[in-house]
Amino acid sequence: xxxxxxxxxxxxxxxxxxxxxxxxxxxxxxxxxxxxxxxxxxxxxxxxxxxxxxxxxxxxxxxxxxxxxxxxxxxxxxxxxxxxxxxxxxxxxxxxxxxxxxxxxxxxxxxxxxxxxxxxxxxxxxxxxxxxxxxxxxxxxxxxxxxxxxxxxxxxxxxxxxxxxxxxxxxxxxxxxxxxxxxxxxxxxxxxxxxxxxxxxxxxxxxxxxxxxxxxxxxxxxxxxxxxxxxxxxxxxxxxxxxxxxxxxxxxxxxxxxxxxxxxxxxxxxxxxxxxxxxxxxxxxxxxxxxxxxxxxxxxxxxxxxxxxxxxxxxxxxxxxxxxxxxxxxxxx
Amino acid sequence: xxxxxxxxxxxxxxxxxxxxxxxxxxxxxxxxxxxxxxxxxxxxxxxxxxxxxxxxxxxxxxxxxxxxxxxxxxxxxxxxxxxxxxxxxxxxxxxxxxxxxxxxxxxxxxxxxxxxxxxxxxxxxxxxxxxxxxxxxxxxxxxxxxxxxxxxxxxxxxxxxxxxxxxxxxxxxxxxxxxxxxxxxxxxxxxxxxxxxxxxxxxxxxxxxxxxxxxxxxx
Numbered sequence: 001x002x003x004x005x006x007x008x009x010x011x012x013x014x015x016x017x018x019x020x021x022x023x024x025x026x027x028x029x030x031x032x033x034x035x036x037x038x039x040x041x042x043x044x045x046x047x048x049x050x051x052x053x054x055x056x057x058x059x060x061x062x063x064x065x066x067x068x069x070x071x072x073x074x075x076x077x078x079x080x081x082x083x084x085x086x087x088x089x090x091x092x093x094x095x096x097x098x099x100x101x102x103x104x105x106x107x108x109x110x111x112x113x114x115x116x117x118x119x120x121x122x123x124x125x126x127x128x129x130x131x132x133x134x135x136x137x138x139x140x141x142x143x144x145x146x147x148x149x150x151x152x153x154x155x156x157x158x159x160x161x162x163x164x165x166x167x168x169x170x171x172x173x174x175x176x177x178x179x180x181x182x183x184x185x186x187x188x189x190x191x192x193x194x195x196x197x198x199x200x201x202x203x204x205x206x207x208x209x210x211x212x213x214x215x216x217x218x219x220x221x222x223x224x225x226x227x228x229x230x231x232x233x234x235x236x237x238x239x240x241x242x243x244x245x246x247x248x249x250x251x252x253x254x255x256x257x258x259x260x261x262x263x264x265x266x267x268x269x270x271x272x273x274x275x276x277x278x279x280x281x282x283x284x285x286x287x288x289x290x291x292x293x294x295x296x297x298x299x300x301x302x303x304x305x306x307x308x309x310x311x312x313x314x315x316x317x318x319x320x321x322x323x324x325x326x327x328x329x330x331x332x333x
Numbered sequence: 334x335x336x337x338x339x340x341x342x343x344x345x346x347x348x349x350x351x352x353x354x355x356x357x358x359x360x361x362x363x364x365x366x367x368x369x370x371x372x373x374x375x376x377x378x379x380x381x382x383x384x385x386x387x388x389x390x391x392x393x394x395x396x397x398x399x400x401x402x403x404x405x406x407x408x409x410x411x412x413x414x415x416x417x418x419x420x421x422x423x424x425x426x427x428x429x430x431x432x433x434x435x436x437x438x439x440x441x442x443x444x445x446x447x448x449x450x451x452x453x454x455x456x457x458x459x460x461x462x463x464x465x466x467x468x469x470x471x472x473x474x475x476x477x478x479x480x481x482x483x484x485x486x487x488x489x490x491x492x493x494x495x496x497x498x499x500x501x502x503x504x505x506x507x508x509x510x511x512x513x514x515x516x517x518x519x520x521x522x523x524x525x526x527x528x529x530x531x532x533x534x535x536x537x538x539x540x541x542x543x544x545x546x547x548x549x550x551x552x
Contacts, residue, residue: 217515
């Protein structure tokens with residue numbers, strides 16, 4: 001060390017070979033760097049978040065002022081894009097309410113009205129389409145979802161040989177999707193609804209993979225919603241327009257249900273197969289269904305403890321066609 | 334020898350720069366349908382009690398007419414007189430006076446001979462459809478619309494005849510609305526001509542749409 005200090009620093013001799021090698025490496029590095037950044041040139045300027053939006057806190061850490069500012073940002077964005085003034089709000093859960101959904105498999109006819117009412121209510125992308133509800137057409141005599149077909153396309157439903165099982169988010173009490181989220185962008189609210197903070201989601205899609213019910217959807221593109229179909233009644237955690245690259249899911253229409261209304265899918269069910277309510281109220285329809293009907297949950301073995309229940313009537317409406325499913329003759333009762 | 338690695342990197346960098354283009358996402362075209370089909374209104378309007386019809390500009394109840402045209406004792410569905418339009422498909426319950434009162438046409442009649450108004454039709458239906466009536470009373474059978482929380486708004490319940498035609502109570506079949514047409518869930522039907530994907534190994538689609546197994550349904 002001491003010896004080198006005494007000597008004047010000499011620049012290493014730059015021969016032709018090392019110049020070429022160094023130069024080439026630097027050029028390769030720069031080239032690779034530019035290539036890596038190239039996609040930024042194609043970025044839509046609208047995708048660049050504002051500074052306030054970028055610094056926005058997690059939903060649970062926002063105080064009233066932060067939330068007000070966040071809601072205003074959402075409203076401004078909606079107004080800039082669709083030229084309508086939305087009613088954006090943050091609806092909080094109520095004390096003493098735990099939501100439960102019950103669906104009568106003996107009644108569902110597979111008309112898919114619920115699917116599209118949900119799309120209209122929750123501002124899902126129309127193109128590409130995002131649907132929270134999948135109606136499985138199941139052959140009679142099995143409950144194996146693998147045998148179901150969601151692409152059925154018949155002139156008239158129900159088919160005599162099938163029954164119909166709509167599947168949507170089961171709002172599990174032990175949700176695998178929440179456990180896998182690396183950034184805590186999804187969590188279960190006190191009233192049992194699992195929600196996503198769309199501004200916090202990084203779009204890794206772990207939750208989509210973790211969900212045994214295939215209930216989560218990813219926005220591969222900027223959601224496309226025609227102006228006349230936009231639902232301007234919006235909530236932060238449910239149906240406000242989502243950005244590209246985030247996950248979304250059924251929230252039991254929390255902007256409706258937390259204000260006492262029924263979810264949109266229930267409202268349009270023509271046969272009354274869908275029942276919704278507060279399970280903590282013993283007089284509610286769902287509580288009575290859980291007490292008196294034969295109820296089951298989908299994929300019970302997963303241990304997810306869903307808040308979405310399927311049930312049967314004592315007698316299938318078409319008893320001749322369905323001896324195996326939900327059949328119990330009235331004489332035996 | 335020492336030039337090879339940086340040269341390869343440089344070549345790759347130039348190549349990536351040249352071929353890179355924004356990701357092309359295959360978007361199937363939207364399936365259009367009449368969105369008013371989503372809405373469900375109560376299929377039937379409930380009769381007032383007693384039922385009134387407008388005949389020759391005069392509001393008349395059933396009994397007003399039947400006071401003139403005595404048809405007591407008939408009740409055979411082959412002799413429907415003015416009521417030919419009624420389609421009767423209610424299983425073995427195929428006689429007029431099983432439900433309608435022979436004596437008072439403004440009333441329905443229960444099994445015990447007790448007369449009830451058209452507003453209490455659920456009592457008549459419930460006398461045969463016990464389990465369904467029990468469920469309906471609790472709100473398990475039938476549609477409940479409006480508010481789940483009755484302290485905040487009206488919890489709208491419908492009575493039997495607001496959904497079911499009492500003469501032909503089974504529901505007809507419905508035309509289903511279009512199925513999934515999403516990026517990953519699209520399955521059945523012919524390949525969409527507007528569905529374009531440049532790469533053979535597009536990570537966004539599970540199966541090539543033109544392959545036969547994509548349209549395989551479980552039938």
